[in-house]
Amino acid sequence: MRDEMEAAARRLADGTPLAEALDVSSATAWIALDEHVRTELRWRRAAAGRTWRAATFSGVAEPGPSAVALALCDPDGRVREAALAPAGAEPSLLPLIAIRCADWVAPVRDGARALLRAALPGAGAAAMPVLAAVILRAGVRLRGDAARELLESALRRCDAVTLDAVLASEDRAGRRLAHRVAVERGHFSPARLAEIAAREGDVVIQDVCSEAALAGSGTGTGDEVLLPLLRSRQSRVRSAGVTALHRTGLHARAEPFLYDRSSMVRACARWVMRQDGRDPVELYRARCGDGDVPAGAPIGLAESGSRADAALLWPLTGHPLAVVRAQAVAGLRVLEAQDLQRLAPLLDDPAPGVVREAVAALVPWAHLLRDEELTLRLAPDLPRHIRVGAFRLLVARGGPAYGEGVRMLVDDAEPKLRARARAVVGRTAPAGRRRAE
Numbered sequence: 001m002r003d004e005m006e007a008a009a010r011r012l013a014d015g016t017p018l019a020e021a022l023d024v025s026s027a028t029a030w031i032a033l034d035e036h037v038r039t040e041l042r043w044r045r046a047a048a049g050r051t052w053r054a055a056t057f058s059g060v061a062e063p064g065p066s067a068v069a070l071a072l073c074d075p076d077g078r079v080r081e082a083a084l085a086p087a088g089a090e091p092s093l094l095p096l097i098a099i100r101c102a103d104w105v106a107p108v109r110d111g112a113r114a115l116l117r118a119a120l121p122g123a124g125a126a127a128m129p130v131l132a133a134v135i136l137r138a139g140v141r142l143r144g145d146a147a148r149e150l151l152e153s154a155l156r157r158c159d160a161v162t163l164d165a166v167l168a169s170e171d172r173a174g175r176r177l178a179h180r181v182a183v184e185r186g187h188f189s190p191a192r193l194a195e196i197a198a199r200e201g202d203v204v205i206q207d208v209c210s211e212a213a214l215a216g217s218g219t220g221t222g223d224e225v226l227l228p229l230l231r232s233r234q235s236r237v238r239s240a241g242v243t244a245l246h247r248t249g250l251h252a253r254a255e256p257f258l259y260d261r262s263s264m265v266r267a268c269a270r271w272v273m274r275q276d277g278r279d280p281v282e283l284y285r286a287r288c289g290d291g292d293v294p295a296g297a298p299i300g301l302a303e304s305g306s307r308a309d310a311a312l313l314w315p316l317t318g319h320p321l322a323v324v325r326a327q328a329v330a331g332l333r334v335l336e337a338q339d340l341q342r343l344a345p346l347l348d349d350p351a352p353g354v355v356r357e358a359v360a361a362l363v364p365w366a367h368l369l370r371d372e373e374l375t376l377r378l379a380p381d382l383p384r385h386i387r388v389g390a391f392r393l394l395v396a397r398g399g400p401a402y403g404e405g406v407r408m409l410v411d412d413a414e415p416k417l418r419a420r421a422r423a424v425v426g427r428t429a430p431a432g433r434r435r436a437e
Contacts, residue, residue, distance in 0.1 A: 004029075005036035012066040018092050021066065027133035027171060030095040037073035065090045072096040077105035084111040094119055094127065095134040101147035102138050113146050120154035125165035128158070132178070133171035155181045163187060172202060179205050183212040190216035191224040197240070198232035210240040214247075221248050235262035242268040251276035258283060259296035266300050281305050288312045295323040302331030310337035317342070322351030329357035340365055347377060347393075352385035359389040363396045371401035378408055384416075391417060 004022075008029070011021035023029045063071065063086060071083035072093065080100060087093045097119070100112035123131055132151055139148035155163060155178060163185075166178040179196075182188055188196065193213035197206050210229060217225045221244055229241025230253075238257070242265055245254045257269035258280055270280040284301035287294055289312060298316050301309050313335070316328035329346060332338060338361050346358040362369065374397070377390035394405045409421035 001028075001032055002036065005032050006040075008033055009037050009040065009070065012070050015064060015066050018065055018069060024092065024095075025130055027095070027130055027137055030130075030134050031099065031137055033069075034073045034096065034099050037070055038075045041073075041075050065092060069093060069096060072100060077103075077108055080105065080108045081111065084108065084115060088115045088119075091119065091123075091127065094123065094131055098131060098135045098147050099138045101135075101150075102141040102144040104143070109143060113150070116147060117150055120150055121157065123154070123158075123162070125162045128154075128162050129166050129169035129171065129174060132166050132174040133169065136171070136173040136177065152177065152181065156185065160187070176202065176204050176208075179208050183208060188212075190214075190221075191228075194225045194228040197237045198228040198234065200234070200237075203234075203236055206234055206236050207240075210237050214240065214244050226250075230257075235260075235264050238262065238265045239268045242272060246272045246275050251278075255283065258300055259287070259294035261296060263299075263303065266296060266303065270300075270304055285309065285312060288316065293319060293321075293324050295321070295327055298324065298328040298331040299334065302334035305335075307335050307337060310335050313337070314339075314342065317346060322349075322354055325349065326351065326353040326357045329354060329361055333357070333361040338362065338365060340368055344369065344373060347373075347389055348386060350383070355385050355389045359392050362393060366393045366396035369393060369397065371399075375401055375405055375408070378405055380413065384414055387414065387417060391420065 008022040012018070018024055022033060063083075068083050068086045068090065071079050072087055073096065074080055074083070080103065084097070084100070087097055094116070097112050097115050100108055101116055103109040103112060120131075132155075135147045135151045138144050139151075155166065163178060163182060166174050167182060169175050169178070183193070188209075190213045193209045193216065197209035197213060200206050200209065213225050213229070214221060226241055226244060226248070229237050229244070232238050232241070238260065239262070242254055242257045245251060251272055254269045254272035257265050258273070260266050260269065273280045273283070281301070281304050284297055284305065287297040288301055288309075293316060298313050301312065310332055313328045313331045317325055317332075319325050319328065325346075329343070332343075340362070343358055343361055346354055347362075349355050349358065374390045374394050377386050378394075379387075391405060391409065394402045406421045406424050409417045410425060412418045412421065
């Protein structure tokens with residue numbers, strides 16, 4: 001980034017237009033330019049700074065937008081203050097004006113805020129996303145609150161097209177703020193908010209939109225709101241939808257979510273079922289004893305049952321479906337019902353997920369495993385997940401077998417195992433030997 005900003009500053013000093021000198025659509029580029037120019041001029045007194053000072057104070061020439069941009073970043077507060085007047089006539093310089101709103105020099109700070117206050121209402125859909133991103137990033141600085149408040153006020157009053165542009169911005173902070181403002185303005189219907197929450201990847205926006213969707217629909221929440229939430233791939237959103245089933249009186253629809261892949265969703269489903277007077281533990285026990293076992297039933301039983309329920313989980317470690325086997329092993333670990341003799345054979349399971357869960361369950365008891373049980377599983381002809389699991393247990397076990405395993409794997413063809421073994425060698429080698437290598 002430093003080299004990029006050095007090149008951008010040189011281009012600006014040569015009079016290259018802003019849009020050609022740097023990426024004006026990037027908030028990172030604007031902030032980095034400001035920091036770079038201030039640092040360079042403060043310590044190196046580059047020619048660009050001297051040229052601008054001559055143009056500003058001697059009246060030799062009228063500075064162009066590129067020179068004004070450099071002046072707005074100058075370490076000398078007098079230069080920054082003098083640059084505000086010409087900058088106010090250049091809409092392209094609004095991001096730098098926004099940065100100056102947090103300036104430590106009061107006249108610069110006050111002048112920049114006045115310019116930003118006047119310019120924000122007319123910023124428009126093209127400029128507002130990057131401007132919002134710059135303001136929010138600079139807003140974390142001391143004295144940065146004023147610009148953020150101006151931005152929030154502008155978003156509350158701007159036209160729908162401009163707000164939509166910020167809602168679709170790539171900047172996370174800008175999108176979060178825009179969604180909060182959109183909820184305040186009633187910009188979206190409850191159904192639309194549910195759809196946004198269902199597909200959104202940012203957890204803050206998920207919460208904002210799912211809560212607003214449910215609050216906006218009241219006690220009469222219908223499927224147009226519930227279904228997008230319940231079908232979402234995001235666990236937080238499904239949790240919100242499942243919890244809302246109690247308020248709407250649709251408790252029975254929570255039962256399938258007892259077996260959800262997310263522990264959060266399962267917990268919400270159990271709560272809803274209990275509010276309806278039904279015991280989720282009995283439902284888990286019944287399903288774990290069925291021929292058709294939902295994948296989440298074993299771990300759900302472990303989360304809500306007792307240690308005696310391990311008797312229902314042990315048979316499931318041999319279930320035809322790998323996901324059920326894995327969840328059964330995970331459930332046994334939750335119940336602290338590990339049995340070394342019964343779990344050790346699962347280290348050879350053909351499914352990586354089962355081996356991972358078996359390893360996690362056995363790590364606290366690795367010192368009780370026999371050396372040969374683990375070193376034999378490092379053989380190069382075995383599947384990768386079996387070898388990785390055995391090495392993890394050797395690491396937990398330590399001792400001579402661990403050292404032997406490291407030596408076996410230091411030149412292994414498997415990249416992950418080789419890297420781990422070499423890292424161990426690098427940590428344990430004498431300092432002189434490491435330098436020589």
